[in-house]
Amino acid sequence: MNIQQRTAKTLSPPGRSATPDVAPAPREEWLRAREDRLAVTYEHVGVGIVEVDQAGRMLRVNQKVCELMGHEAADLLGRSIFDETLPQDVAQDLGQFTRQVAGEIDRYTIEKRLARKDGSYFWAEVTSSSVRDASGNFLYAVRVQHDISSRKEAEQARCAAEERAQQLVSIVESSDDAIISKDLDGIIRTWNPGAERLFGHTAGEAIGKPVTILFPPGREDEEPGILARIRRGERIDHYETVRRRKDGSLLDISLTVSPVRNGEGRIVGASKIARDITDRKEAERKLRESEQRLTELFAAIPAAIYTTDAQGKITYFNQAAVEFSGRTPALGSDEWCVTWKLFNPDGTLLPHDQCPMAIALKEGRAVRGAEAIAERPDGTRVPFIPFPTPLRDSSGRITGAINMLVDISERRQAETQQRLLLDELNHRTKNNMQMLQSLLFSAARTAHSEEARKVLNEASARIAAMAAAQRVLYGRSDATRFAAEEFLPVVCQTIRQLLPEARIECGAAHGVLSNDVAMPLALILNELLTNAVKHGIKDHASQGVRVSLTDQGGRLALCVEDDGEGFDLEQVRKTASGLQLVLGLARQLRGTLCVTQNPSRASLDFPAVKI
Incomplete structure (x- = not known):
């Protein structure tokens, strides 16, 4: 039966029964009216x-x-x-x-x-x-x-709220920190596993007890103050204190305490998060001890030491820095150096922002080998050597710098005294060698034997060569080493004076000679030049001798070359006393002598001085 059929059988016109003798016209009107009402009802x-x-x-x-x-x-x-x-x-x-x-x-x-x-x-x-x-x-x-x-929407909001609540519960339960709630009388109401791990009390042992069970003797007065602030609606952040575990041991903690409100907004209790900061406190203690030891160490060092921040502002100085500079630096305002004024070694003014410490910070590198002069407020000046070094954090970023100022006043005085002594020694040595050379020259002139005159003249020439090397060596501030370009011309000029007829050309000279090398090398050069001039040159007007001293990959090479016929080293080795002297001195220098006849050349190869 369809819905229309069911409706026709169950519904009758108002006030009349559903009988077959109903008049057709009124019935149709009634059905039509009913359908109209149903249609209106359907729509609305x-x-x-x-x-x-x-x-x-x-x-x-x-x-x-x-x-x-x-x-x-x-x-x-x-x-x-x-x-x-x-x-x-x-x-x-x-x-x-x-x-x-x-x-x-x-x-x-x-x-x-x-x-x-x-x-x-x-x-x-x-x-x-x-x-x-x-x-x-x-x-x-x-x-x-x-x-x-x-x-x-209400269901979703409820589910979301339940989910958030469950998340909060999970967070509280899984937190490593102790999370506790208490009422306004200080009675513990909730206790998470983190609190049990931190304080040793189980939830059953703690809930319902006053929170003061965690307070060590002498700290009970903290709780009234905390509760008073909570009642005023204040939040307490990172309050550091000491609490007691169940076993009686003490631990450093950081507390964050917040008011808890009910649905009406009224404060009914407090929640607190306690974090164990024992390790941090211990690290801070060790850091303070380390800083104290460092401060004591800096104070004990007999040299001015100070530090700056990354911008060059003075952040620390020791007492030696005060004594060195003649003033007390102003922390946070003095920049780059603790000194009153700075000067270059030549006496020109050195601006503080161009001093070695400023360079070290600006360029991010340690500065070594610099010297400067500090002027105190009283006008006295102190020569010094700075040792500025940048300080960096774990990421490599410059956080500041440390500098040590070494007073070299005594060293300067010692150097001056040493220079005077060296000058005096040089003067006396020069006079003695000149006197010895004069005695040998006089003896050669008065000697009746030709052989004696020859020996005396050779000895005089050798003394002259040694004197030339000595003048170069002791004419410098550093008497331990000197440049080959200073040594070779002086020795050659001395030999020219002894052999005026010779044409000696002084060629290339470079390298560094030590004091131990200078004298033997001067004697070797004298022997080789004298031999070339006397035995190798036949025509002094057209023929000459050339000499050079060069550094060749860490070894020095002395070369004497003439325009003569040359000689065979093996043939004259035993008969020529001068060459025997050269060979002996060459061994002393750990060198090798090499002689060639075409071209006529004698060369000595020996180790150079390591710089």
């Missing part, structure tokens, strides 16, 4: 009603459906109910509707989301009922839908 009922065929197409919709969907009725008719369903909700509705059309079920209810014309959606509770003919065949379905968005 407070729920959405949709009639759909077995394919799910909308055959009829009431006004409430149009209001919910934001469409005109004409826009919805013929469209599938699944087109307006959010994709993620289609499968469940379609599955139930398919069973309904197949006759497996006559009714089902589902919650799903329906899209509006403007793109938004709302939650609807849909009840789908079958309408069948007398044979039970599916004709259409009537779907009644209610807007349940408000309920869904």
